[in-house]
Amino acid sequence: MAGIRSYGAYVPMQRLSLGAIAGGGRKAGSSSGERSVAYYDEDAATMAVAAATNCLEGFDRAQVDAVLFASTSYPYREKQAASLVAKALDLRRDVTTADFSGSLRVGTSALRSAVDAVKAGSAKNVLVVASDCRQATPRSALEKSFGDGAAAFLISNDAVAATIDHQHSIADEIIDVWRTESDRFVKSWEDRFVVEHGYTASMIEVIKGLCAKAGLTAKDFAKIVLYTPDARSFASVAKRTGFDAKTQVQDPLFGRLGNTGAAFVPMLLVAALEESKPGSKLLVANYGDGAEAFALSVGDGITALRGRRGMAWGLQRRNELTDYDKYLSFRSLQASDPDRRGGQGVSATVHFRDRSEDISFHGHKCKHCGTEQFPFQRVCFQCFKRDEFTEVRLSDRQGKPLSVTFDFFAGTPDPPLVVTVTEVEGGARVYLQMTDVLPKEAKLDLPVEFTFRRIHEFGGTPNYFWKCTPIR
Amino acid sequence: MNYDAIRDKVAIVGMGCCKFGENWDKSPEDMIVEAAFEAYEDAGIENPQQQIEAVFCGAVYPSKGTAEVADALKLFGRPVSMVQNYCATGTDALRFGIFSVACGMYDTVMVVGFDKPKDRGVSGPSAVTTGVRSLPMTPAGWFSLCASRYFETYGAGREDLAKIAVKNHHNGTLAPKSMLKKEITVDDVLKAPIISWPFGLYDCCAQSDGAAVAILTKRELAKSFRDDYVLFKAVTIALGPNPQSDPSFDFLRWKPTVYAAQDAYKQAGIANPSKELDIAQVHDCFTLTELLTYEDLGLSEKGAAKDHIASGTFELTGELPVNTDGGLKTFGHPTGATGVRMVYENYKQLQGKAGERQIKGATTALSHNLGGAPQTCGITIVGMP
Numbered sequence: 001m002a003g004i005r006s007y008g009a010y011v012p013m014q015r016l017s018l019g020a021i022a023g024g025g026r027k028a029g030s031s032s033g034e035r036s037v038a039y040y041d042e043d044a045a046t047m048a049v050a051a052a053t054n055c056l057e058g059f060d061r062a063q064v065d066a067v068l069f070a071s072t073s074y075p076y077r078e079k080q081a082a083s084l085v086a087k088a089l090d091l092r093r094d095v096t097t098a099d100f101s102g103s104l105r106v107g108t109s110a111l112r113s114a115v116d117a118v119k120a121g122s123a124k125n126v127l128v129v130a131s132d133c134r135q136a137t138p139r140s141a142l143e144k145s146f147g148d149g150a151a152a153f154l155i156s157n158d159a160v161a162a163t164i165d166h167q168h169s170i171a172d173e174i175i176d177v178w179r180t181e182s183d184r185f186v187k188s189w190e191d192r193f194v195v196e197h198g199y200t201a202s203m204i205e206v207i208k209g210l211c212a213k214a215g216l217t218a219k220d221f222a223k224i225v226l227y228t229p230d231a232r233s234f235a236s237v238a239k240r241t242g243f244d245a246k247t248q249v250q251d252p253l254f255g256r257l258g259n260t261g262a263a264f265v266p267m268l269l270v271a272a273l274e275e276s277k278p279g280s281k282l283l284v285a286n287y288g289d290g291a292e293a294f295a296l297s298v299g300d301g302i303t304a305l306r307g308r309r310g311m312a313w314g315l316q317r318r319n320e321l322t323d324y325d326k327y328l329s330f331r332s333l334q335a336s337d338p339d340r341r342g343g344q345g346v347s348a349t350v351h352f353r354d355r356s357e358d359i360s361f362h363g364h365k366c367k368h369c370g371t372e373q374f375p376f377q378r379v380c381f382q383c384f385k386r387d388e389f390t391e392v393r394l395s396d397r398q399g400k401p402l403s404v405t406f407d408f409f410a411g412t413p414d415p416p417l418v419v420t421v422t423e424v425e426g427g428a429r430v431y432l433q434m435t436d437v438l439p440k441e442a443k444l445d446l447p448v449e450f451t452f453r454r455i456h457e458f459g460g461t462p463n464y465f466w467k468c469t470p471i472r
Numbered sequence: 473m474n475y476d477a478i479r480d481k482v483a484i485v486g487m488g489c490c491k492f493g494e495n496w497d498k499s500p501e502d503m504i505v506e507a508a509f510e511a512y513e514d515a516g517i518e519n520p521q522q523q524i525e526a527v528f529c530g531a532v533y534p535s536k537g538t539a540e541v542a543d544a545l546k547l548f549g550r551p552v553s554m555v556q557n558y559c560a561t562g563t564d565a566l567r568f569g570i571f572s573v574a575c576g577m578y579d580t581v582m583v584v585g586f587d588k589p590k591d592r593g594v595s596g597p598s599a600v601t602t603g604v605r606s607l608p609m610t611p612a613g614w615f616s617l618c619a620s621r622y623f624e625t626y627g628a629g630r631e632d633l634a635k636i637a638v639k640n641h642h643n644g645t646l647a648p649k650s651m652l653k654k655e656i657t658v659d660d661v662l663k664a665p666i667i668s669w670p671f672g673l674y675d676c677c678a679q680s681d682g683a684a685v686a687i688l689t690k691r692e693l694a695k696s697f698r699d700d701y702v703l704f705k706a707v708t709i710a711l712g713p714n715p716q717s718d719p720s721f722d723f724l725r726w727k728p729t730v731y732a733a734q735d736a737y738k739q740a741g742i743a744n745p746s747k748e749l750d751i752a753q754v755h756d757c758f759t760l761t762e763l764l765t766y767e768d769l770g771l772s773e774k775g776a777a778k779d780h781i782a783s784g785t786f787e788l789t790g791e792l793p794v795n796t797d798g799g800l801k802t803f804g805h806p807t808g809a810t811g812v813r814m815v816y817e818n819y820k821q822l823q824g825k826a827g828e829r830q831i832k833g834a835t836t837a838l839s840h841n842l843g844g845a846p847q848t849c850g851i852t853i854v855g856m857p
Contacts, residue, residue: 346604350604351604354604358605372719373717374717375605375717381713381717381718381719382719382720402621402721402723403618403619403621403723404620405613405616405619405620405670406668407610407612407616407667407668408666408667409610409612409613409667410610410613410668416666416668416669417613419613419617421715421716421723429716429718429719429721430716430717431605431716431717444621444624455605456604463604
């Protein structure tokens with residue numbers, strides 16, 4: 001049976017208090033709670049790589065046949081994200097890649113396509129990754145309800161932890177939330193219209209449709225995992241489809257995470273799977289220009305996935321951000337922010353030549369003397385032999401900084417820039433920034449791991465490389 | 473390699489140096505002419521068009537290159553070439569001038585080191601981006617890479633660095649051509665805004681504009697110019713691996729200096745540098761660079777730099793004064809000019825013409841540049857005949 005073989009999630013460490021958005025600074029006022037915020041070096045692509053890395057932990061990456069990437073906020077209008085994610089994950093060259101975009105529902109649309117692909121036999125293992133970093137108008141209600149994050153699933157016919165037994169979807173034409181090519185911020189129509197005629201109507205219809213198709217009722221499910229545009233509207237959908245809003249609904253995490261767009265339901269599904277017992281059933285319902293629903297049966301395999309980096313892990317690692325101006329700078333939304341898109345940018349030909357080092361984070365290992373080195377060399381640092389190297393993946397190893405310094409002069413929205421020369425297990429030395437770290441935590445020889453980040457935006461394009469970060 | 477190839481064969485018979493600073497109202501041509509005509513006068517050269525047979529230039533930010541120098545001085549119909557070697561550019565220009573005389577091809581040549589970075593409209597060195605990985609980073613970030621490990625290993629700290637800045641600021645007040653003439657205190661240094669830890673504002677040298685010129689001739693002809701000529705004992709350049717990727721780096725030294733020092737001391741026949749050198753001008757782009765250079769040049773035992781700083785070894789009144797003119801700290805760092813400016817100071821000191829900052833009886837002097845990631849080091853040693 002087709003289903004979920006593995007899962008992973010990623011919540012950016014930065015949490016912005018809703019009170020700060022409301023304008024009260026540290027004073028929470030009526031807006032208690034917080035939302036996740038992508039750091040200045042994160043976007044939909046980097047968070048996708050992080051979630052997918054967590055999903056693939058312990059699995060052979062060479063087995064992945066396809067990557068389906070779902071997002072409404074990938075930085076490029078034209079140019080694929082899935083191929084970037086596949087390269088950063090160091091997947092096979094002949095991997096199938098596709099992007100799903102344009103609707104909040106794309107996370108589950110990609111999931112559905114993955115299930116169809118493995119059922120049809122065109123792929124054995126499909127990586128689905130949903131990631132979003134949507135930008136609301138500063139200080140708007142939407143900004144308080146949004147969050148940033150990503151989730152990933154490995155979909156397979158074999159050895160699955162949860163089978164996907166039934167699927168149902170409906171399409172609906174409605175202008176409720178949207179963003180045109182010229183809009184910087186997400187727009188929406190009046191919320192009571194959106195909730196009543198968009199969200200509630202479509203969700204009830206798809207849930208009822210799925211139950212009818214599957215011959216199941218609300219009582220058959222341990223939990224319903226459902227999209228909600230805000231902290232309240234899901235209760236009515238649950239109630240009107242026969243679910244007990246108090247005991248049967250997966251916590252939508254408002255006040256801790258926020259609505260993470262295309263990644264929202266996938267992230268909530270990860271949270272539900274983390275708490276699910278073998279033999280239980282889940283109903284997953286997602287919304288956006290219609291709706292989509294799935295019935296899942298959790299199997300014994302779920303216990304083997306316990307403890308991996310998902311929502312429990314993602315929610316407990318956090319850094320409180322109380323300075324709203326700093327958040328605006330992360331998004332380059334302050335009038336005083338320097339134009340980080342300036343300069344000539346990175347030569348596409350240089351990027352082309354360096355992509356195995358920069359995107360896959362490969363180093364060289366000398367076949368003759370065994371010395372590992374970064375970046376690629378033609379002549380070995382140690383034994384001076386020419387061109388006797390094998391490529392080795394450094395991204396999934398750990399390391400320790402041999403040198404740490406704090407640069408206040410390098411342009412960054414969150415100074416100082418923590419700069420290191422880090423020794424990767426195996427011996428390669430890499431000049432790396434350290435991210436998601438407070439300066440006082442950045443010590444010599446601190447165990448670190450590696451995280452794919454947006455290193456700068458020179459030339460107006462996102463430019464990606466790896467950084468080190470303390471293991472948490 | 474023949475370590476004796478240049479020793480005592482090439483003499484400096486004239487030098488010039490323009491006032492260093494943010495020379496907004498001066499062009500490169502103005503500075504080159506100022507330095508060159510001071511050197512002509514110093515050497516007693518009245519007809520440079522006849523007497524200068526070749527010109528070796530060094531600049532990192534030239535607007536035109538060799539033509540800038542040839543046009544400014546009207547030195548045509550002879551070789552004019554330009555080298556670039558990061559912060560050791562001026563030293564490398566000298567090196568090619570020395571070789572050209574030592575090999576017998578020319579009798580008298582001129583070396584011009586200059587740079588005009590203040591015409592670029594930015595405060596710091598430009599960061600040229602070609603690859604993703606190369607940014608954002610700053611020279612202060614590169615040169616601070618040894619700080620955390622060195623401090624941890626040897627117990628030194630920002631206070632030790634601060635004393636170097638205080639010393640150089642003091643020396644700079646005594647040098648007529650320096651840019652900054654201001655005494656500072658350790659407290660000033662420690663309280664200044666951090667640029668890149670451990671470097672605060674006063675731990676960093678500024679960029680400035682400047683030009684310096686040397687006139688070299690073969691030893692046999694030196695006396696026809698002047699009696700108090702100065703001889704080259706050694707000149708060298710050494711490259712080291714990029715400290716950001718070198719698999720065997722210990723972050724306690726800068727390898728290029730260690731390599732270049734070995735070579736320079738062999739050329740000069742120096743076995744005990746801390747005893748045999750009288751003064752040194754070293755590359756204090758950042759205070760830690762000067763501290764590490766004490767050890768890398770063998771002027772201090774490994775790890776003991778902070779003790780020497782405390783006891784004043786390298787002050788004007790100490791046993792081995794370093795950066796007698798205030799160094800990059802007070803002259804700023806017009807990259808191509810710096811190496812030649814350092815030799816200008818050593819030349820004046822050896823001739824006893826260094827005014828209030830004169831070190832009595834100095835006969836052997838070293839100059840040192842360190843540049844790039846850092847990866848390149850240039851050293852000269854000069855002495856009296």
